[in-house]
Amino acid sequence: MATDTATAPATTETDHDHPAHLEHHFVSTEQQFDSAKLGMWLFLITEILLFAGMFVAYAVYRQWHPEAFLEASVTLDQFLGTVNTIVLLTSSLTVALSIHYIQKDEQSKSFWSLIATLALAGVFLVIKYFEYTAKFEHGIYPGALFDPHGAKYEPLANIPYVAQFFSIYFVMTGIHGVHVVVGMGIIAWIASRVYRGHFGSDYFTHVELTGLYWHLVDIIWIFLYPMLYLV
Amino acid sequence: MSQGHHIIPQRVLLGVFGSLIVLTGVTYGLAQINLGVLEVPVALAIASTKAVLVVMYFMALKYDNPVNTLTFAVGVIFVGIFITFTLFDTAFRGDIGNVSEQTVREIQREEEELQRRQEALTPEQLRVAPADFENAEPDPEAGTGADADRGGSSGGS
Numbered sequence: 001m002a003t004d005t006a007t008a009p010a011t012t013e014t015d016h017d018h019p020a021h022l023e024h025h026f027v028s029t030e031q032q033f034d035s036a037k038l039g040m041w042l043f044l045i046t047e048i049l050l051f052a053g054m055f056v057a058y059a060v061y062r063q064w065h066p067e068a069f070l071e072a073s074v075t076l077d078q079f080l081g082t083v084n085t086i087v088l089l090t091s092s093l094t095v096a097l098s099i100h101y102i103q104k105d106e107q108s109k110s111f112w113s114l115i116a117t118l119a120l121a122g123v124f125l126v127i128k129y130f131e132y133t134a135k136f137e138h139g140i141y142p143g144a145l146f147d148p149h150g151a152k153y154e155p156l157a158n159i160p161y162v163a164q165f166f167s168i169y170f171v172m173t174g175i176h177g178v179h180v181v182v183g184m185g186i187i188a189w190i191a192s193r194v195y196r197g198h199f200g201s202d203y204f205t206h207v208e209l210t211g212l213y214w215h216l217v218d219i220i221w222i223f224l225y226p227m228l229y230l231v
Numbered sequence: 232m233s234q235g236h237h238i239i240p241q242r243v244l245l246g247v248f249g250s251l252i253v254l255t256g257v258t259y260g261l262a263q264i265n266l267g268v269l270e271v272p273v274a275l276a277i278a279s280t281k282a283v284l285v286v287m288y289f290m291a292l293k294y295d296n297p298v299n300t301l302t303f304a305v306g307v308i309f310v311g312i313f314i315t316f317t318l319f320d321t322a323f324r325g326d327i328g329n330v331s332e333q334t335v336r337e338i339q340r341e342e343e344e345l346q347r348r349q350e351a352l353t354p355e356q357l358r359v360a361p362a363d364f365e366n367a368e369p370d371p372e373a374g375t376g377a378d379a380d381r382g383g384s385s386g387g388s
Contacts, residue, residue: 045306226274230262
């Protein structure tokens with residue numbers, strides 16, 4: 001890699017002997033990209049560990065009160081959960097395509113892939129909104145506010161520890177939802193930079209790292225979906 | 232750019248996406264039928280397969296610098312340790328005491344059995360002190376004894 005700068009001075013844009021996007025403390029574009037990517041993976045690990053805490057809470061309480069979890073989880077809307085899974089998987093595809101296109105210098109296609117990702121993330125949140133409000137209407141709140149009423153939810157009031165399931169459900173999907181909102185902000189910013197032509201096949205670190213973050217949000221949902229809705 | 236970046240072909244991305252959708256359908260379908268104890272392991276196995284597909288192809292670890300795979304793998308191992316060792320505690324909590332050879336649950340079960348036997352005894356069987364017998368003596372003759380009996384039987388049931 002050290003030979004890159006020596007053998008490829010053709011990319012000069014200023015009086016400096018390196019491309020404009022290359023920071024001085026890196027030997028080459030390649031090294032800068034690798035460092036950024038490793039940093040991103042380290043960040044993603046902290047994200048995984050953040051969610052791991054909640055997955056552990058889920059595992060412990062499910063193991064303690066399996067009957068409460070079974071009774072409570074059937075009141076979640078499996079259909080909406082499945083649709084949201086497909087929506088997020090599709091958004092992962094579009095963000096992967098945006099990286100594919102930017103690597104081939106097809107900025108316009110890359111831009112529209114990111115916009116599609118943004119739209120799908122929006123769809124996900126809208127569906128989530130309807131799911132949440134359907135629960136709130138029947139007094140299904142996290143924590144001490146839990147007060148189920150209405151035909152489908154009335155029996156839940158008599159099952160001990162059912163509130164525990166909904167607290168875990170709201171906290172896990174809520175924090176996941178916050179990640180979706182943050183991801184939308186980042187994707188919007190990166191899409192605007194792609195539109196302005198900041199990236200191309202020689203430099204697309206930001207697009208790649210945004211993609212990694214978005215895929216992680218998808219992976220978290222891949223586990224939340226069966227755990228909360230299906231089993 | 233010495234080696235350049237691997238551009239994942241569109242065909243591969245679409246293939247992976249198709250597999251993810253199919254797996255979602257499979258796990259949804261399996262949730263509609265009762266698999267008993269296998270329900271959770273099967274659902275988690277499918278979710279893990281989907282996650283591996285996303286990590287390997289969409290996140291491109293398959294084509295990437297191995298140090299990123301190492302980073303990810305170490306993280307996942309620690310998640311495994313986190314969950315396993317927490318459950319070692321919580322799942323078996325109250326099983327082993329420090330004053331008896333028996334497990335805590337065995338002692339509890341024994342106490343519940345004794346309690347049940349005690350509740351099954353009639354008041355007659357519970358008469359042990361001479362005073363119990365003295366108070367009960369007039370039973371067969373007087374009406375007060377019938378009262379006492381009625382009270383006793385309702386207490387015993």
